Amino acid sequence: MARxxxxxxxxxxxxxxxxxxxxxxxxxxxxxxxxxxxxxxRLRKMMEVTxxxxxxxxxxxxxxxxARRGRLRVLMxxxxxxxxQAWGGVEVYQQTIASMLLREVEFFYWLxxxxxxxxxxxxxxxxxxxxxxxxGWLDTMCDGPEEMAFSAAISQYNFDIVHFQHLGHHxxxxxxxxxxxxxxxxxxxxxxxxxxxxxxxxxxxxxxxxEDVKWVLAADISMxxxxxxxxxxxxxxxxxxxxxxxxxDVILFGTRHSHDLTHEVYPHLEKKVSLTLGIPSPEPTSPIxxxxxxxxxxxxxxxxxxxxxxxxKGADAVLAIIEMANSDLFEFHIFGYVHPEYEGILNNMHKNxxxxxxxxxxxxxxxxxxxxxxxxxxxWPETYCISLSEAWQSGLIPIVTDVGALGDRVEDGVxxxxxxxxxxxDVLQRLELIRCSEGIRKQLLANIGPHLWTDARxxxxxxxxxxxxxxxxxxxxxxxxxNQAPPRHIFDPPTTRDLSIELPETVTDWYSIQGAxxxxxxxxxxxxxxxxxxxxxxxxxxxxxxxxxxPGVSGSGHLYTVLMGEEDIPPIFIPTAREVRSDVTGxxxxxxxxxxxxxxxxxxxxxxxxxFRIGLVNxxxxxxxxxxxxxxxxxxxxxxxxxxxxPPSNGQILRDFERVSExxxxxxxxxxxxxxxxxxxxxxxxxxxxIDHFSGLIEDGGHHERDLPESDLIIRGWAFLxxxxxxxxxxVVLVNEETGAPIFMATSRLIRQDVQTIFHDAxxxxxxxxxxxxxxxxxxxxxxxxxxxxxxxxxxxxxxxTTGIRILCEDNEVRAVEESAAVKTVVDYCVExxxxxxxx
Numbered sequence: 001m002a003r004x005x006x007x008x009x010x011x012x013x014x015x016x017x018x019x020x021x022x023x024x025x026x027x028x029x030x031x032x033x034x035x036x037x038x039x040x041x042r043l044r045k046m047m048e049v050t051x052x053x054x055x056x057x058x059x060x061x062x063x064x065x066x067a068r069r070g071r072l073r074v075l076m077x078x079x080x081x082x083x084x085q086a087w088g089g090v091e092v093y094q095q096t097i098a099s100m101l102l103r104e105v106e107f108f109y110w111l112x113x114x115x116x117x118x119x120x121x122x123x124x125x126x127x128x129x130x131x132x133x134x135x136g137w138l139d140t141m142c143d144g145p146e147e148m149a150f151s152a153a154i155s156q157y158n159f160d161i162v163h164f165q166h167l168g169h170h171x172x173x174x175x176x177x178x179x180x181x182x183x184x185x186x187x188x189x190x191x192x193x194x195x196x197x198x199x200x201x202x203x204x205x206x207x208x209x210x211e212d213v214k215w216v217l218a219a220d221i222s223m224x225x226x227x228x229x230x231x232x233x234x235x236x237x238x239x240x241x242x243x244x245x246x247x248x249d250v251i252l253f254g255t256r257h258s259h260d261l262t263h264e265v266y267p268h269l270e271k272k273v274s275l276t277l278g279i280p281s282p283e284p285t286s287p288i289x290x291x292x293x294x295x296x297x298x299x300x301x302x303x304x305x306x307x308x309x310x311x312x313k314g315a316d317a318v319l320a321i322i323e324m325a326n327s328d329l330f331e332f333h334i335f336g337y338v339h340p341e342y343e344g345i346l347n348n349m350h351k352n353x354x355x356x357x358x359x360x361x362x363x364x365x366x367x368x369x370x371x372x373x374x375x376x377x378x379x380w381p382e383t384y385c386i387s388l389s390e391a392w393q394s395g396l397i398p399i400v401t402d403v404g405a406l407g408d409r410v411e412d413g414v415x416x417x418x419x420x421x422x423x424x425x426d427v428l429q430r431l432e433l434i435r436c437s438e439g440i441r442k443q444l445l446a447n448i449g450p451h452l453w454t455d456a457r458x459x460x461x462x463x464x465x466x467x468x469x470x471x472x473x474x475x476x477x478x479x480x481x482x483n484q485a486p487p488r489h490i491f492d493p494p495t496t497r498d499l500s501i502e503l504p505e506t507v508t509d510w511y512s513i514q515g516a517x518x519x520x521x522x523x524x525x526x527x528x529x530x531x532x533x534x535x536x537x538x539x540x541x542x543x544x545x546x547x548x549x550x551p552g553v554s555g556s557g558h559l560y561t562v563l564m565g566e567e568d569i570p571p572i573f574i575p576t577a578r579e580v581r582s583d584v585t586g587x588x589x590x591x592x593x594x595x596x597x598x599x600x601x602x603x604x605x606x607x608x609x610x611x612f613r614i615g616l617v618n619x620x621x622x623x624x625x626x627x628x629x630x631x632x633x634x635x636x637x638x639x640x641x642x643x644x645x646x647p648p649s650n651g652q653i654l655r656d657f658e659r660v661s662e663x664x665x666x667x668x669x670x671x672x673x674x675x676x677x678x679x680x681x682x683x684x685x686x687x688x689x690x691i692d693h694f695s696g697l698i699e700d701g702g703h704h705e706r707d708l709p710e711s712d713l714i715i716r717g718w719a720f721l722x723x724x725x726x727x728x729x730x731x732v733v734l735v736n737e738e739t740g741a742p743i744f745m746a747t748s749r750l751i752r753q754d755v756q757t758i759f760h761d762a763x764x765x766x767x768x769x770x771x772x773x774x775x776x777x778x779x780x781x782x783x784x785x786x787x788x789x790x791x792x793x794x795x796x797x798x799x800x801x802t803t804g805i806r807i808l809c810e811d812n813e814v815r816a817v818e819e820s821a822a823v824k825t826v827v828d829y830c831v832e833x834x835x836x837x838x839x840x
Contacts, residue, residue: 071106072467075119075159077150077178079168081109083124088308089279089386090165090190096282098122100460105467108157110150112169116621117149119157126555128153128594129620135171138197141240143171150174154181156580156593160471161186164248167193172237172244179247184470187245188252190383194241195265196234198226200312200380208380208403208421214264242266249470254279254384255405261381277462278454279384281393284365290449291369291395293442300331300353301435304371304396307387309338314377314401319345320424321375321431327353329435333371335360336387368394372441373434376400379421385409389453397444399430415447499601499608501570503664504560505619508795509726510661510765512550512625513751514653517588518616520546523631524640539640542574542633545598547584548616549591550625556592557620561599563612564628564656571656571663572608573617574599604638613648615656622795623726626660628653654751658706661765662748666729669711669770670777672744675731675793687792687799688759689719694788694805696817704769706750711771712814713807718752718767719790720759721799727763728794732770734786735830737806743782744791745772774812782809787822789830802830 076098082091098107107122112132119128130149154162154177162178163186178185192213193199201213204226212218216235223229245251245266250273253259259276263269309315319342322332334356338346346356360367368374374391376382381404388409391398398416400406410416419426434441521527524539544561556578563572579596588595611634616627634642648656662668693700693716700716707714719730727749734743750767774782788805791798808816822830 071104072161072471073106073108073157073159074161074163074467074471075108075110075154075157076163076165077110077167077170077174078165079111079170080166081111081120081124089384092282092386093188093190093279094165096280096456097460097463099283100280100456101464101467104464108159110153110162110170112146117146117153119153127157128592129555129557131558134169137168138193138199140171141237142173146171147173147177151177151181154178154183159183161467164188166190168199172240175244175247179249184250184467185248186250186252186466186470187248189258189262190254192258192261192381192383194245194262195238197223197237202312202380206311206379210261210381213261238265242268245269245272249273250275250466252277254382255408257381257404257408258383273466275462275466277459279386279389280454280456280459281365281386281389283456284393288365288393291445293445295438296372296435300329301373301431302371303330303332303431304368304374304391304394305332305334305336306368306374306376306391307336307385309334309336309342311339311341312378312380314375314379315339315342317377317379317422317424317427318375321427322349322351322354324424324428325353325431327351330431331355331371333357333368335368365390365394368396371396373431374398375427376406377419377421377427378403378406380404382406392448392452395445395448397434397441397448399427409452415444415452499603500573501663502573503617503660504573504575505558506622506795507619507624507661507664508622508728509763510624510626510657510749511763513657513764514627516548516550516616516618516625516627518546518548518627518629520544520614520629520631522546523614523633523643526643528645536643538642540638541600541602542635542640543598543600544576544614545596547581547596548618548627549584549588549595550618550620551588552590553620553625554590554592555620556594557618559597560617560619561597562615562617562660563608563633564615564659565610565612567659569607569610571615571660572603572612573663574601602638603635603640608638609635613652613656615660617660624661626657628656658748666746667777668746668748669708669773670745671774671780671782672731672746673778673780675744687719687721687790687801689717689790689801689803691715691717691803691805693717694817696814697805697819706748706769706771708771710773712774713770713772715747715770715772715788716750716768718750718755718762719792719801720755720762720766721792721794721797722759722761724794724797725761725763726794727765728792728797730768730770731791731793732772733789733791733800733830734782734807735789735802737785737787739784740830741780743778743780743786745770745777774809774814782812784809787830800831802827 076094078090078094080091082095084091108127109120109122111118111120112134115131115134117130117132118126120126132145132149135143161184162175164175165188167174175185175187191199192201195201195213196219201208203209203212203222212222216238219234220231223234224231245268251269253262253274253276255278256276259274263274305318307313331353332355334346334354337359338356346354357367368390374396376385376388376391376398378385378401384405388398388400388406392415398410400410400416400418401421402418403421407418410418412418417430419430522543522545524543526536548559559576559578561574561576563574576597576599578594579598580594581596584595585591585593611632614629614631614633616629618625628648630645630647632644632646633640691698693704693714695713695715704716707716715732720727730747730749732745732747734745735741747768747770749765750769751765752767753764755762755766785806785808787802788807789800789802791800802822804819804821806818806820806822807814
């Protein structure tokens with residue numbers, strides 16, 4: 001640094017030697033010298049205070065820097081993540097370790113829900129999805145579809161380790177499949193899933209009896225009483241779990257209680273790497289400042305209830321304590337998700353000393369300091385309980401039930417109190433003791449410190465070392481051929497699915513029409529030339545291969561090839577198999593890994609004869625995209641006899657899209673007595689709508705191409721549920737104003753881009769048209785005044801709105817149409833009629 005200052009001085013001296021240097025430059029030079037000395041002085045002061053060395057160092061050429069290995073790739077198999085609406089301790093743990101080991105480990109999630117398995121990254125962004133039927137919460141031992149998808153994901157994405165957090169929604173065989181794929185297998189026992197499908201070990205009376213768990217015959221009796229499982233079921237399950245545990249390299253526990261109980265049921269775990277490491281708390285949102293003792297000085301004792309407010313977490317006992325406690329002496333603070341069955345109870349208590357905060361952010365322990373005491377009154381044996389750690393970190397004195405991890409971790413009268421399960425009186429007695437005795441409260445606070453919870457940094461180092469041990473040491477599932485390896489799963493080839501003239505899955509919204517990037521490599525093994533095609537060789541089967549990408553969509557979804565023939569021939573849907581296309585990901589960053597597709601089917605029968613345009617339909621989580629290609633084929637006698645390329649016109653694209661979008665099995669324009677499978681389970685409320693045209697009342701100045709003149713009524717407009725960004729299905733509802741009997745008539749969706757200029761969340765197909773025939777469908781005759789309503793069904797979301805239009809019918813014929821604002825009683829009547837139908 002001294003040399004740099006001297007260099008500045010020499011430079012200034014040279015400038016001063018120049019005869020043409022003006023006085024102003026000289027002044028600037030003197031100022032620069034002064035600043036340089038001042039800068040040097042400051043650096044030296046910083047070096048003295050911090051011990052830092054800012055000098056230059058010559059690096060020896062003999063020193064070699066080892067090449068850094070890429071991050072370990074860990075797949076966490078779990079039932080849920082913190083990105084879902086409801087989450088608990090397992091989800092918090094997953095997020096914590098993913099944050100702690102971010103630099104060394106690349107984490108992914110494997111989830112099974114809603115008819116598919118999803119592979120996501122640590123942020124919750126979907127990477128891949130697989131069509132896998134749901135099999136139950138905790139019922140399945142083996143499941144071929146999930147096993148194949150799971151194995152494919154492990155192989156394609158080169159995971160080093162699978163860390164099983166929970167097997168809820170999954171099949172029990174997945175650890176066997178993971179080991180058969182040659183990866184390291186780690187299992188965290190966050191509850192007692194390994195011991196029983198009633199993973200909290202509560203029997204049919206919601207009581208915990210440890211001896212009933214250890215004895216398999218007693219467990220069989222309990223399962224028969226609770227779930228009507230035939231005797232022998234528990235034995236079958238435990239035998240399979242025992243076999244599955246042979247494929248686990250490391251099993252992790254929170255406290256000694258869960259470790260010892262699990263080992264007692266499965267003694268061969270003694271030969272495994274079985275560790276009790278605890279569970280780290282989430283990284284706090286602000287530095288933890290230990291809460292110091294302060295006398296109450298007449299204020300109320302603050303009592304915190306931390307974590308999900310559920311029956312199994314002791315919610316009933318907490319409610320009893322709130323009722324018994326003197327509101328002038330105690331104040332209750334409820335942090336966490338409140339189950340709906342308790343929301344109404346808390347709201348109706350009208351206690352001014354009860355404050356409900358709802359779910360709090362993981363690691364936000366500072367918010368808990370409003371209290372002095374924490375209640376953890378679980379009625380089942382917790383395996384660790386992160387909320388207990390958070391209470392201690394916040395300087396709260398815990399009162400816990402003497403069971404499982406809570407009983408293990410709290411020392412009665414030293415760093416908290418322990419009470420029997422389901423004993424509110426004992427809890428209130430301890431609360432009164434803490435409130436009245438400042439000495440006891442001060443001593444308990446003094447005994448609370450970091451030794452009571454798991455140190456996150458230490459835990460992270462130990463877990464990382466475990467990952468390296470099980471994920472990088474061996475590639476084979478077992479060390480010696482003398483010890484039999486777990487059985488590999490034999491993957492049967494997928495069965496060929498039949499052709500369909502209806503969309504094979506439900507589409508709740510069409511978000512892209514002719515907006516995809518795609519390429520067809522070959523059709524019937526015929527590769528197109530750039531300029532002039534060679535002669536096509538007739539093929540006995542239809543075959544197609546290519547790739548398909550929708551910009552901005554990271555999931556590959558399910559892709560169907562659609563053959564579009566003449567108007568009187570329904571579209572033919574052919575399911576394709578998705579394929580990995582690394583060349584496409586290079587062209588389109590963010591494109592799904594499995595952006596390729598292929599299909600091969602035989603086209604037999606007269607309904608498959610003729611000229612067909614080839615279209616592509618891609619569905620990702622119920623949202624569909626349609627693309628009409630330029631390829632056409634001709635089928636004759638079950639053979640593809642010719643092929644051609646002809647770019648489609650805009651009109652052809654729209655007409656084919658309309659046919660595809662209405663190939664969903666919904667009968668449109670006729671009377672329906674009920675909604676059938678379209679019925680929803682959640683009443684959403686009002687929907688946004690506008691009616692452009694209604695026969696005999698509202699005219700928009702011309703005939704629309706989707707209008708059918710032979711219809712009894714034509715209604716046209718737009719409607720959608722705000723906030724969902726999905727179009728769904730719109731029904732016109734005719735509610736008899738005297739009897740309340742509803743008649744439903746399905747409409748067709750229309751593309752209305754003009755609505756998006758007003759409502760940014762309006763879906764692409766926000767428009768609708770109903771060509772209503774009152775004489776077709778349900779044979780109930782329409783008589784009397786009927787109020788017109790609009791019903792929008794989007795998956796399980798339902799919205800309904802009455803309009804100001806009503807019609808007078810006589811024997812299914814319209815006699816009058818008028819615009820009449822419905823009185824409140826009529827509106828309420830219509831809404832309740834539809835609400836009752838939805839709820840039942």
